Amino acid sequence: MKAIVLKKFGGVENLIVEEINTPKIRDGEVLIKAKAIGINPVDCKTRKGYGAAKRLKLPIILGWDVSGEIVKVNKNSKFNVGDEVFGLINFPGEGKTYAEYVAAPGEHITVKPKNISFAEAAAIPLAALIAYQALVKEGQIQKNSRVFIQGAAGGVGHIAVQIAKNLGAYVIGTASTKNREFLLNLGIDKFIDYTKENFEDIVKNVDIVLDCVGGDVGIKSINIVKDGGKIISIPSPIDEKLSILHPKVKMPWVLVQSNKKDIEHIAELIKSEKLKVHIQKIYSFNEIGEAHTQLERGGNMGKIVIAL
Ligand SMILES: NC(=O)c1ccc[n+]([C@@H]2O[C@H](COP(=O)([O-])OP(=O)(O)OC[C@H]3O[C@@H](n4cnc5c(N)ncnc54)[C@H](OP(=O)(O)O)[C@@H]3O)[C@@H](O)[C@H]2O)c1
Structure with a gap:
C-alpha cells in the first residue's frame, strides 16, 4: 500500500509517499481502507519534531483522523466488512492514518453518519x-x-x-x-x-x-x-x-483522547444535524506537502482534508 512516511523531522519535503506493507490487525482492531484523512496542526508540529514527536520513533506515519470502509475484522468484532466508519486513531500514540490502509482499534471508531461525506467524516474526529x-x-x-x-x-x-x-x-x-x-x-x-x-x-x-x-x-x-x-x-x-x-481562575490544559463514547456522541450530533464541519480545501494524497503548508499558513475557515 501507499503511505506517507516521515524519516526525519523538518519541512514538508520530508513527507514522502512510499510503498510499504499493509498493516496486520491485532486483537480488537479492524482494517480500514481509507477514503479521507483529516489534517490537524499536531500533524505539522510533529513533522517538525514537536507535537507528539516525543512519543513516537522515526520513521513515522503521521495522522490520527480517518474515514473509510472496513475491509478486514477479527473474530468477535462488533464491526463488519463493508461498514463505513470514522474516528480518531490511537491519539496521542501512533495513529498512522496517512496511508491507504489503517489498522484501528474498534474502540476508537464509529459508524459514519449517512448524511456526511467521507471527507467531512475525516475532518471531524480530532x-x-x-x-x-x-x-x-x-x-x-x-x-x-x-x-x-x-x-x-x-x-x-x-x-x-x-x-x-x-x-x-x-x-x-x-x-x-x-x-x-x-x-x-x-x-x-x-x-x-x-x-x-x-x-x-x-x-x-x-x-x-x-x-x-x-x-x-x-x-x-x-x-x-x-x-x-x-x-x-x-x-x-x-x-x-x-x-x-490568579488563584480564582482555573487554567487546565486538555489533551484530546480517542474515546468510543465521545465519538459516538459526536456522530449523534451530526446525524441530528446539530453539528456540521466546514472544509476549507480537499487535497489529494500526493499533495500532502501543500496541505501542511496551507494549514501552517493559517487564514483557514474550518478544516483541511486529504481525499484518497
Ligand atoms: N490539546 C489538544 O488536544 C489539541 C487538540 C486540537 C488542537 N489543538 C491545538 O489548538 C490549536 C488550534 O487548532 P485548530 O485545529 O483549530 O487550528 P486552526 O484550524 O489553524 O485554527 C486556528 C485559528 O486561530 C485563529 N487565530 C490566529 N491568531 C489569532 C488571534 N490572535 N486571535 C484569535 N484567533 C486567532 C485563526 O483565525 P484566522 O484565520 O481568522 O486568523 C485560525 O482560524 C493548535 O495549536 C492545535 O495544535 C490542541
Whole structure:
C-alpha cells in the first residue's frame, strides 16, 4: 500500500509517499481502507519534531483522523466488512492514518453518519473530540454559560461554537475579518475581529474561555474570566506561575483522547444535524506537502482534508 512516511523531522519535503506493507490487525482492531484523512496542526508540529514527536520513533506515519470502509475484522468484532466508519486513531500514540490502509482499534471508531461525506467524516474526529472534551467534560458548560472561544473560525473553534450553542450557552468568539459571516451563520452571539478590536476592552465576566490560539492570547484571557471560571488552553499549558498569581481562575490544559463514547456522541450530533464541519480545501494524497503548508499558513475557515 501507499503511505506517507516521515524519516526525519523538518519541512514538508520530508513527507514522502512510499510503498510499504499493509498493516496486520491485532486483537480488537479492524482494517480500514481509507477514503479521507483529516489534517490537524499536531500533524505539522510533529513533522517538525514537536507535537507528539516525543512519543513516537522515526520513521513515522503521521495522522490520527480517518474515514473509510472496513475491509478486514477479527473474530468477535462488533464491526463488519463493508461498514463505513470514522474516528480518531490511537491519539496521542501512533495513529498512522496517512496511508491507504489503517489498522484501528474498534474502540476508537464509529459508524459514519449517512448524511456526511467521507471527507467531512475525516475532518471531524480530532477537532470535535477536543471541542467536546474541553467544553463539556472539562468545562461543564451549560445553558446560559458565557463561553468565549479564541480562534473561533479554525478547525476546533468552529465546532466548539456549535457544541456550545447547542447546549444553550452565550457564545463569543474571535477571528479575523473575513470569518465574520461564517461565524454569525454558525449562530455565534458576539463576533470580535481580533485584527481590529481588543477583546479585553469588549468582554468581561465569562465562565469559560476555550483558547485555540495560545501564547499571549491565552494569557490576556485571564482578564476576562470571572472568579471561579476557567481558561481551557489547548495549544499548550498556560505557565503555572500565572495560576499562582490568579488563584480564582482555573487554567487546565486538555489533551484530546480517542474515546468510543465521545465519538459516538459526536456522530449523534451530526446525524441530528446539530453539528456540521466546514472544509476549507480537499487535497489529494500526493499533495500532502501543500496541505501542511496551507494549514501552517493559517487564514483557514474550518478544516483541511486529504481525499484518497
Ligand atoms: N490539546 C489538544 O488536544 C489539541 C487538540 C486540537 C488542537 N489543538 C491545538 O489548538 C490549536 C488550534 O487548532 P485548530 O485545529 O483549530 O487550528 P486552526 O484550524 O489553524 O485554527 C486556528 C485559528 O486561530 C485563529 N487565530 C490566529 N491568531 C489569532 C488571534 N490572535 N486571535 C484569535 N484567533 C486567532 C485563526 O483565525 P484566522 O484565520 O481568522 O486568523 C485560525 O482560524 C493548535 O495549536 C492545535 O495544535 C490542541
